[in-house]
Amino acid sequence: MRVMGVDPGLTRCGVGVVDGAVGRSLALSGAGVVRTGADADLPERLLGIEHGIEDWLDRYRPDAVAVERVFAQHNVSTVMGTAQASAIAITCAARRGLPVALHTPSEAKAAITGSGRADKAQVQTMVARLLGLDAAPKPADAADAAALAICHIWRGGARDRIAQAQQDLARKVELARRTRPTPETPGR
Amino acid sequence: MRVMGVDPGLTRCGVGVVDGAVGRSLALSGAGVVRTGADADLPERLLGIEHGIEDWLDRYRPDAVAVERVFAQHNVSTVMGTAQASAIAITCAARRGLPVALHTPSEAKAAITGSGRADKAQVQTMVARLLGLDAAPKPADAADAAALAICHIWRGGARDRIAQAQQDLARKVELARRTRPTPETPGR
Structure with missing residues (x-):
């Protein structure tokens, strides 16, 4: 499974593409940032x-996209731009029919370090370790995007297992129903 | 000049298309809302x-798009969705090479009522009056979008006059320079 993580931002929008599956090793296919100039106006920046993002999707053709969920509480001065950049990334992926998942920074940190309150250095150390790299991708936004992708691969895996278990259960119930038909419930 | 105003929102995104120019009468070409279901997930809503917006742009082919500027201070529970919807509207317009202007709610209110703190009823009364209608377009989001379009036509007009005055001045300076050449400034 190939997942493209996006750490949204207007000045630096982090992107990290990770291949992997639950219980298998992970590999980084690409990481970097989409930059737009702080001197450009908003329409130009959003178009940039x-x-x-379209270019990354064309080049890497991921199976799913994981975008950081933005909260209004965070850093008020940049949160609007972050929300707007995330909307663009989400829409680019949805337009292609790709599944899009939103994960909070805490979920991503907890997934890869075991703690939702891990600091930047700890996240970067674990991103490098999990991807078998000497150092985390630079800049930090690219590493954060890779962390989101890893989080999604692992959480997606967990969700898949729950879905599988539910299907198995439904199949057993269906089988039981067929082999031992229940009497008709009398109408009211 | 035809301006499409957009009052962004995920549940109801107001749209109002107004034809007019400074000093001429205004006419409403169309007004309504783009709705998305609160039960749908975010990627689906942004795609909706x-x-x-694309449909409105195709049908009305405006010369410019005016979008309400969103502030992080406002209503925290809905501001993220509003910021994200505005990003989509801005990008749809920018992708077509249309000029996009952002006006604050106060600027729109001040433009059409004379007060940046006018209430909803006052805005709707003036939208109806300025557009020569018996009543403002419904719902309120459509009327607010029309107010943004009117604001843009009038402010755009003011900007055009300033730009024209600057060009006139530059032309006079150039003419003066040519008719009475200044002596060369000695090099240091």
């Missing part, structure tokens, strides 16, 4: 983000 | 906004 769109072109950049 | 994109399809809706």
Whole structure:
């Protein structure tokens, strides 16, 4: 499974593409940032983000996209731009019919370090370790995007297992129903 | 000049298309809302906004798009969705090479009522009056979008006059320079 993680931002939008599956080793296919100039106006910047994300999707063709969930509580000065950049990334993926998942920074940190309150250095150390690299991708936004992708591969795996278990259960119930038919419930 | 105003929102994204120019009468070409279901997930909703806005742009082919500027201070529970819907509208317009302007709610209110703190009823009364209608377009989001479009036509007009005055001045300076050449400034 190939997942593209996106750490949204107007100035630096982190992107990290990771291949892997639950219980298998992970590999980084690509990581970097889509940049737009702080001197450009908002329409130009959003268009720049769109072109950049489209380019990553064209080059790496992921199976799913994981975008950081943005909260209004965070850093008020940049949160609007972050929300807007995330909307562009989500829409680019949805337009292609790709599944899009939103994970909070805490979920990503907890997935790869075991703690939702891990600091930047700890996240980067674990990103490098899990991907079998000497160092985490640079800049930090690219490493955070890779962390989101890893989080999604692992959480997606967990969700898949729950879905599988539910299907198995449904199959057993169906089988039981067929082999031992229940009497008709009398109408009211 | 035809301006499409957009009052962004995930549940109801207001759209109002107004034809007019400074000093001429205004006319409403169309007004309504792009709706997305609160039960749908975010990627689906953003895609719905994109399809809706594209449809309005295709049908009305405006010369410019005016989108409400969103502030992080406002209503925290809905501001993220509003910011994300605005990003989609801005990008749809920018992708077509249309000029996009952002106006604050206060600017729109001040433009059409004379007060940046006018209430909803006052805005709707003036939208109806300025557009020569018996009543403002419904729902309120459509009327707010029309107010943004009117604001843009009038402010755009003011900007055009300033730009024209600057060009006139530059032309006079150039003419003066040519008719009475200044002596060369000695090099240091």
